[in-house]
């Protein structure tokens with residue numbers, strides 16, 4: 627298993643040797659950075675879905691999620707999707723650095739950051755034991771350093787081990803994560819503004835359930851920051867959707 631935390635000297639995507647002029651991103655060459663599947667010019671301010679005009683998407687207007695705003699750095703499509711699975715299942719932990727780079731950049735581009743601290747979406751104890759690490763926690767720690775925002779890890783608990791989201795259809799995903807999160811007994815959330823960090827948002831069900839628990843404990847605002855978001859046009863999931871997200 628590849629477990630190096632060292633910066634790579636070749637591009638994550640095309641494996642070309644990185645040159646000095648690529649240093650804006652230490653992990654990806656300029657050509658690949660320019661070709662990344664980026665969100666459409668307009669994204670729903672609440673769930674980050676691609677939309678035609680600025681504002682909120684139809685789904686958020688009709689039935690808003692528990693989080694107040696979302697940022698997605700990329701669309702969950704090739705070549706970002708296999709890179710995310712390499713971090714999650716292949717333990718190439720150095721990939722978290724690139725993900726934090728693009729996420730921090732997307733958050734900064736949106737405007738002033740108005741959250742008090744970051745919080746990775748937790749894994750259940752069983753899943754953490756299997757995998758040995760929480761990919762969201764690795765990304766969150768690196769984003770916290772890049773944006774100089776405090777990081778907390780223990781406020782939110784995954785109290786119920788859920789079936790892998792990838793194995794479920796849209797409706798089952800929402801049922802699966804209902805009640806899966808609880809706040810820690812000593813968590814102080816009253817009036818706090820929190821950004822939840824995860825690698826992928828697919829239906830948004832996991833982030834919704836996590837945000838709901840934080841709001842019920844008194845959080846004033848919860849944002850969802852993800853490296854990649856499945857592009858959900860007309861309510862249909864993309865082909866990549868359902869393959870990798872846990």
Ligand SMILES: [Zn+2]
Pocket residue numbers: 637638639640641642654655656657658659
């Ligand atoms: Zn490249």
Ligand SMILES: [Zn+2]
Pocket residue numbers: 670671672673674675682683684685686687
């Ligand atoms: Zn929306």
